[in-house]
Amino acid sequence: MKNFSITGTYTDLYQLTMAQVYYLTGKNDQKAVFDYFYRRHPFDGGFTIFAGLGTLLEVLQDIHFTQDDIEYLKQNGLNADFTDSLKDFKFTGTIHAVKEGEVIFPNEPVLRLEGTIIEAQIVETLLLNILNFQSLIATKAARIRSVSGDKVLSDFGLRRAQGTGGYYASRAAFIGGFNSTSNVKAAMDFGIPAVGTMAHAFIQSYDDELTAFRDFAIHRPDNCILLVDTYDTLKSGVPNAIKVAREMKERGQNLLAVRLDSGDLSYLSKKVRKMLDDAGFHEVKITASNQLDEWVIKSLEDQGAPIDIFGIGTSLVTGAPDAALDGVYKLSFSGGKPRIKLSENLKKLTLPDMKQVHRVMNDDGNFFGADVIIKADEQAPDIMFHPSEPDKSLSLKGMKQEALLHKVLENGKLIATSPSLLEVATYCQKRLGQLPDEHKRFYNPHVYKVGISDTLLKERNELRSQYKK
């Protein structure tokens, strides 16, 4: 088995068989435009976080077919002239996207890719794979952050992630508001603070808990966190941790925290806080883990549990209980013409042509609660229409509108340095702060309106009638 890396074969076969036909029928240079959007918020929530753009742009700048890829495709029946042409394959397209970390809503194009039909088709799968997954996890992370105030959130998920997806889950979790990760490779590659406590195995491997704590404290005096629930949290774990904290103090060191990993985390954290405070260790923090998610953390916060640091694994990195974000990539323009995909279901009718998205803003700088999809060359409209119930409209007269799609890649090249992951994460929290609370609640969040301009509505309806004939 070779070390896994993304090359041109990181795609679905049908992209290549379609590309082969474009190639053999002389459509090499035909231009196409695709939109990336999704249809439903994950977790029955009221918002989604756009994540993965930085990863996507890096991959697109490097995408190529190796000699092995080309041989494999040839041996599997693809045309030799076409596969040979892939030797020179590079992504040369142009991308407009919302900023990474942006708060986004269903059915609005949050990325527009312009390129040759061949390259646009070949990169579809990897684009969806990257954006859907990271956006799902960043959204989960943002939900967890939203109930955690300014408490420390650490990603502990790699061991439970769907394979190597855990690597990108850690990146996305940081975007959504996590502070750190136990995943060393992600920490190293993405510049996320790496953190860690200790496992039960470490304590079990000793004949007694106290010696295990002592050895750990001697060799890891900075950031020392002791796991206190292996035998008996209140009778053994915490008293031993306090002994070690005293010994550390004598050496001029500080125990950073204890970790609870089972039992009633509210009851135990209150007892532990009192024991630490009574011993004079007000600064020693309490970490908690064990199948945490936004619901459990919200409940622990409501119970007033004095937990300072939450370690979250499975539910974060798998996006539980939702397995995937339903993001799609739809053709909107090709061969010099706007294109449409019809559907019996008006909601699934695609929007043709090159588009832009405007966010309507309140004077106080917060989101008004509506985005309008317009044609790329259109001015800010005065009115928007419901895309599938066109008798519903909303006046936008005199309201501030902010264009969300910005050019990030031109002819395959970055047009500016990408923001750092910290800048993306900061942007995400800023935008969530501008989103009114009613869209952030977990139960029946208020629906954010996404409308279309009159011009776009007319173009879509004309095209629809044409194709229906």
Ligand SMILES: Nc1ncnc2c1ncn2[C@@H]1O[C@H](COP(=O)(O)OP(=O)(O)OP(=O)(O)O)[C@@H](O)[C@H]1O
């Ligand atoms: N006070 C609390 N309020 C709400 N949820 C809690 C509270 N304390 C713990 N939980 C959550 O309840 C679940 C407890 O799971 P479980 O019954 O497996 O407990 P456990 O302590 O891990 O059991 P075990 O002793 O088998 O390890 C976890 O998801 C945990 O995060």
Ligand SMILES: O=P(O)(O)OC[C@H]1O[C@H](OP(=O)(O)OP(=O)(O)O)[C@H](O)[C@@H]1O
């Ligand atoms: O949110 P979660 O999915 O619960 O992820 C974190 C869990 O992973 C570890 O358990 P594990 O039993 O794997 O190892 P341990 O022996 O260190 O507890 C850790 O102790 C947490 O309980």
Ligand SMILES: O=C(O)c1cccnc1
């Ligand atoms: O550092 C920890 O405590 C840790 C890391 C990964 C999973 N569970 C716990």
